[in-house]
Amino acid sequence: MGILSEGQTCALLLFALVAILEIYFHGQKTARHLRRIEGVEKIDEAIRRATEMGRPVLSSTGIDPLYSTCAPAIIANLDVIGHLAQETAKLGTQLILAIGPSDVLPLATEIYREGCVAAGVPEAFREDNVRFITDEQWPYTAAIFGIMEREKPAANIFIGRYHAEALHFGVIGKRTGAITIAGNTELGMSSFFVVSCDYTLLGEEVYAAGAYLSNNISRINAISSQDIIKWISVALTMIGAIAVTMGSSIFTNILSL
Amino acid sequence: MKMSETLKTKIPKLIIFLCGVLTIADLYLNVPVSVHNSAITLQKIAMVISAFSIGLGVASILTHHGGAIMRRTGGWYFSIWLLVLFAIFAIVGFAYGPTSDQYMWLFNNIFVPVNQTMYSLLGVFIVYALYRTFQAKNIEVGVMIVVSLFTLIGRAPIGGYLWSGFPAIREWCKILNLGGYRAFIIVSAIGAVAMGIRVLLGRETSILGRGGE
Amino acid sequence: MSRRNILDILTDADPRWIYLLCLTVLSAPLIFPVGLPLVVGDNARGFYTYIESLPEGSKVAFSWGADSMTWMEQGLGATVILKHLMMNPGIKIVAFSNMAQGPLYWKMTLEKVGTYGKEYGVDYVYLGYLPGKEAMFAAVAADVWGACGGKDAYGKSLEDLPLMSDIHSANDFDLYIHLPNGIDPVMISIRQWQMPYEIPFYCIPLGAVQSSLVSYRKTGQISGWIGSAREAAEYELLMNSPGLALSGMDAQSFGHIFIIVLIIIGNVGYFIKKSRGIEK
Numbered sequence: 001m002g003i004l005s006e007g008q009t010c011a012l013l014l015f016a017l018v019a020i021l022e023i024y025f026h027g028q029k030t031a032r033h034l035r036r037i038e039g040v041e042k043i044d045e046a047i048r049r050a051t052e053m054g055r056p057v058l059s060s061t062g063i064d065p066l067y068s069t070c071a072p073a074i075i076a077n078l079d080v081i082g083h084l085a086q087e088t089a090k091l092g093t094q095l096i097l098a099i100g101p102s103d104v105l106p107l108a109t110e111i112y113r114e115g116c117v118a119a120g121v122p123e124a125f126r127e128d129n130v131r132f133i134t135d136e137q138w139p140y141t142a143a144i145f146g147i148m149e150r151e152k153p154a155a156n157i158f159i160g161r162y163h164a165e166a167l168h169f170g171v172i173g174k175r176t177g178a179i180t181i182a183g184n185t186e187l188g189m190s191s192f193f194v195v196s197c198d199y200t201l202l203g204e205e206v207y208a209a210g211a212y213l214s215n216n217i218s219r220i221n222a223i224s225s226q227d228i229i230k231w232i233s234v235a236l237t238m239i240g241a242i243a244v245t246m247g248s249s250i251f252t253n254i255l256s257l
Numbered sequence: 258m259k260m261s262e263t264l265k266t267k268i269p270k271l272i273i274f275l276c277g278v279l280t281i282a283d284l285y286l287n288v289p290v291s292v293h294n295s296a297i298t299l300q301k302i303a304m305v306i307s308a309f310s311i312g313l314g315v316a317s318i319l320t321h322h323g324g325a326i327m328r329r330t331g332g333w334y335f336s337i338w339l340l341v342l343f344a345i346f347a348i349v350g351f352a353y354g355p356t357s358d359q360y361m362w363l364f365n366n367i368f369v370p371v372n373q374t375m376y377s378l379l380g381v382f383i384v385y386a387l388y389r390t391f392q393a394k395n396i397e398v399g400v401m402i403v404v405s406l407f408t409l410i411g412r413a414p415i416g417g418y419l420w421s422g423f424p425a426i427r428e429w430c431k432i433l434n435l436g437g438y439r440a441f442i443i444v445s446a447i448g449a450v451a452m453g454i455r456v457l458l459g460r461e462t463s464i465l466g467r468g469g470e
Numbered sequence: 471m472s473r474r475n476i477l478d479i480l481t482d483a484d485p486r487w488i489y490l491l492c493l494t495v496l497s498a499p500l501i502f503p504v505g506l507p508l509v510v511g512d513n514a515r516g517f518y519t520y521i522e523s524l525p526e527g528s529k530v531a532f533s534w535g536a537d538s539m540t541w542m543e544q545g546l547g548a549t550v551i552l553k554h555l556m557m558n559p560g561i562k563i564v565a566f567s568n569m570a571q572g573p574l575y576w577k578m579t580l581e582k583v584g585t586y587g588k589e590y591g592v593d594y595v596y597l598g599y600l601p602g603k604e605a606m607f608a609a610v611a612a613d614v615w616g617a618c619g620g621k622d623a624y625g626k627s628l629e630d631l632p633l634m635s636d637i638h639s640a641n642d643f644d645l646y647i648h649l650p651n652g653i654d655p656v657m658i659s660i661r662q663w664q665m666p667y668e669i670p671f672y673c674i675p676l677g678a679v680q681s682s683l684v685s686y687r688k689t690g691q692i693s694g695w696i697g698s699a700r701e702a703a704e705y706e707l708l709m710n711s712p713g714l715a716l717s718g719m720d721a722q723s724f725g726h727i728f729i730i731v732l733i734i735i736g737n738v739g740y741f742i743k744k745s746r747g748i749e750k
Contacts, residue, residue: 003286007665012285018447019454026460067303068603069654072452078463102314103307110466128324132317137539138375150332163652164379164678171382175485185449187441188653188682195390196382203441207448210463222455229447300605361574369538376539380496380725385488388732392481392740402737406730413726414700414719417509424511435684442685 009257014229021225031217032224039181039199040212043080046155046179047087055154056094058147058178059084061108062160063100063135070161072207073185074104077160078111079210084157085115089124096153098144101135141165148172159183159201159209162193170196183209270459277457318343342367404430480739488732495728499720506723508716514704516694517672518554520645526560528644529637531669533607533659534567534596536575537651540676545575546702546715547674548649553583554709556594562633563588564643566597566618568606569651573599573623591631598623607662611640640667648673653682660691673697 004012025032050057061077064070081097088095097112099105109130116125133143145168148156156173158166159182166182166189173180174196182193183201193200201209204226211219236255243251276299282288283296322336346363353359393399410416411427455461524530532555536548555561567573576596588594597618600606609617614637620628628634636642646669648659656673664671670693675683677698686692696705700722702715 005285005287008285015281015285015450015454018450019458022451022454022458064654065307067300067307069657072449075452075456075461075463079461082463099314099317101307102310105310105313105317107463107466111463114466128321130317131321132314134314136372138372141375142371146332146335164376167379167382167386168375171386185445186653187438187445188679192383192386195386204444204448207445207452218460219455222451222460226444226447226451229451230444233443233447297605297608301602304602304605355570356573364538364571364574372538373542376542381489381492384492384725384729384732385485387729388483388488388736391733392736394740402733406733409726409730412700413723414508414703415506415723415727417511418507421509424509431681431684434681435688438682439685 007256010255017232018226018229021228022222025221025225026218028217028221031215031220034208034212034220034223037201037205037208037212039183039201039205040209042179042181042199043083043157043213044087046157046181047084047091047093049179050088050154051091051093053154055152056096057084057088057155057157058096058098058144058151058153059157060098060144060160061100061104062158062162063137063140063165064161065101065135066103066107070185073161076185076207076210078104078107080157080159080213081108082111082115083210083213085112086119089116089119089121092121092124094126095129096147096151097130098140098147099130099132100140102132105130105132137163137165141168144169145172148176148178152176153178156180156182158193158197159206161185163189164192166190167192167196173197266459266462266465269465273464274457274459277453404433477739477743480735481743492725492728495724496721499724500718503717504720506720508700508703508707508719510704510707511701513694514696514701514708517551517696518705518708520670520672520694521551521554521558521561524558524561524644527562528560529562529564529633529642530555530645530647531640531643531663532563532565533646533648533650533655534565534572534576535569535649535651535655536567536572536579537569538571540651541575543676543699544649544651544674545579546699546713547696547705548575549579549583550702550705550709550711550713550715551647551674551696552579553711554705556583556586556588557709559587561593563594564597564614564633564637565594566610567599568601568603568655570599570601576623591626592633595628595631595633596623604658604662607658611663611667614638614642640669643669645669646671650675652676653679656683656686656692660686664691 047057059081061074061081062070064074066074084095095112097108099108109127112130113122113125116122131147133140144165147153148169149172154177156169156178158169158180162169162182162184163186166184166186170180170182170193179199180197181199181201182197183206184190184193185203185206187203190200190202194202208223211223214220240251240255243249279292279299280296283293288296319340322339325333325336326340346360349357349360349363387405391398391402391405393402407423407426408430410419411423411425411430416423452461456464532552534548536545555563565576567576573596585594597614600610600618602609606617615628615634618628622628622631640646640663646659646663648655648663648671650656650659650673653675656675656679659671659673663669671691672693673683673695675695675697677700680695680697683692683695683697687694696702699715699718703719706713706716
């Protein structure tokens with residue numbers, strides 16, 4: 001075959017379409033409407049609650065490293081951490097960041113520091129609040145347990161990619177009286193957050209959280225651009241389902257190019 | 258000032274863009290072998306850099322727990338215990354090697370049981386979480402409960418024996434689950450691709466440790 | 471302090487009582503086995519039948535991603551599958567690990583199941599721990615010798631191992647089995663082994679991630695699996711070789727029924743409260 005790898009034509013077309021839409025919507029001057037995501041809206045409320053109670057806010061990044069396929073979720077998580085850093089610095093609330101993978105540690109530290117500076121309270125940054133745990137699943141979970149039990153955060157914000165430890169965080173968070181807002185891109189494990197947390201973000205809402213919190217026009221519009229791709233996916237799915245039901249495999253063959 | 262801005266943002270963004278384009282080209286296009294090998298080398302470089310950051314992590318642990326011990330903050334004795342175990346594992350690992358009998362003894366008798374204890378908590382927590390959460394407050398939750406009951410009994414070894422319909426209903430519920438799950442996979446993938454493109458175009462600065470655009 | 475009535479206990483019991491009941495319900499059948507029947511499902515039967523149908527001389531690539539975090543559950547399936555492969559005299563096995571703890575569990579499992587007369591280097595080879603995640607899987611699939619540096623786990627040159635003379639890439643294998651520690655390694659295997667080389671791919675995933683893999687089963691990218699202790703127990707039944715998995719099935723049945731009873735009790739209490747106007 002020519003320049004394109006076998007079986008990757010449609011994937012490349014989709015990639016190109018997302019890129020074109022991203023560039024197009026970036027230039028827009030007005031923000032498009034985003035529907036309410038309850039979990040994201042409650043983040044600021046949770047921070048205020050923590051401030052009133054005089055207890056810290058806890059957040060984490062999960063155990064997956066940045067060089068894995070979970071990088072988009074980690075980046076989305078870092079966006080949220082940036083917002084948390086700003087808001088907690090403004091209100092004088094302690095923010096504890098429990099970091100699993102070591103390659104995320106310097107990023108999280110810098111984002112926390114920058115958030116405090118952006119809030120006009122650079123002295124709010126405490127390096128001791130950014131704690132490296134480990135990227136082993138259960139030792140990481142045990143360490144988060146310990147932080148929850150000893151330091152009793154009033155708000156737990158876990159938005160990113162989590163595995164089976166998701167259930168532990170929700171249950172222990174409830175026991176310590178914290179409000180837990182969680183979002184997981186690991187779909188099979190999202191159910192753990194749904195049953196144990198107060199507010200849950202599902203799937204793409206995790207990626208949208210950062211844009212939502214930033215109130216930045218170009219980032220909000222970028223989220224809107226993804227909706228166009230979703231509509232295209234819905235149309236393709238319906239057409240494909242009808243075609244296959246009628247015994248035609250043309251559509252499948254085209255998408256397999 | 259300008260140089261600092263260039264060093265801090267422009268050059269890293271350029272590096273990200275070039276590395277991203279190389280990796281994407283290797284995936285989607287039939288590139289020459291040299292380009293393919295470069296893409297593989299890039300991935301290996303990423304892993305090596307990541308390994309270096311473990312040193313940062315170790316420093317973080319020592320700093321935090323050392324400080325907790327000195328300040329006698331709550332639970333400081335646990336910090337002593339952590340540092341003692343850390344030292345034991347490190348010394349034995351360096352002295353005898355990570356695959357030696359001595360290290361394996363420590364691993365099998367300390368790390369593995371504790372790991373498995375934490376994993377076992379999952380079963381107990383699930384029971385309690387289901388008991389508290391699965392109350393039919395509305396129709397959606399009611400439907401979820403019914404499906405869950407069939408899934409539980411269909412999955413239990415005794416279920417298939419009691420009635421062959423239980424596993425069959427469970428299998429059918431998987432098909433319901435499959436439709437929703439595929440939808441989530443597609444939208445999550447679109448979100449991830451869009452995030453990746455924003456990183457490539459330099460619009461996501463959190464990758465550089467910067468909070469906003 | 472207000473007294474707790476029966477409704478409060480039904481809907482809001484102290485979690486410690488739930489934990490204690492859970493412990494009792496799960497432990498009792500382990501101490502006093504009941505012997506509840508077990509029906510073999512399609513997953514276990516399909517996997518078993520496929521291995522049984524492998525012709526003489528078939529070469530199996532076994533990605534042994536054993537990890538202490540998940541060994542409790544996956545180890546049951548991994549042990550019985552390895553035993554089945556070893557028992558079949560015509561099957562050749564080349565195993566490697568993407569997890570640092572893999573060699574430890576390989577050694578432990580091999581000692582447990584035995585080699586059934588298979589000779590190392592002729593019938594089976596273990597390449598050891600190969601670091602590198604996705605890049606490693608791609609490298610092994612493309613060039614087995616290059617990926618492991620021409621040596622096995624014990625430092626022996628692959629040239630001295632007769633089995634490896636015919637094995638250079640994924641094209642030389644007839645079956646690829648993966649013991650993954652999570653869902654990502656399964657995706658990696660699909661991307662790097664199944665799709666490029668169209669090799670039959672079976673895996674031994676965790677029970678919790680099975681639902682996430684059904685899509686790939688439907689498209690044929692995953693040919694089958696035995697996930698969770700239950701399917702490992704079914705496999706033991708098929709092999710007529712009762713082991714740890716089968717011994718835990720009573721506890722699993724009791725556990726599931728306990729959860730069902732709890733959910734029903736919780737809902738009964740909730741609806742009674744609602745009818746009395748206590749609960750909104």
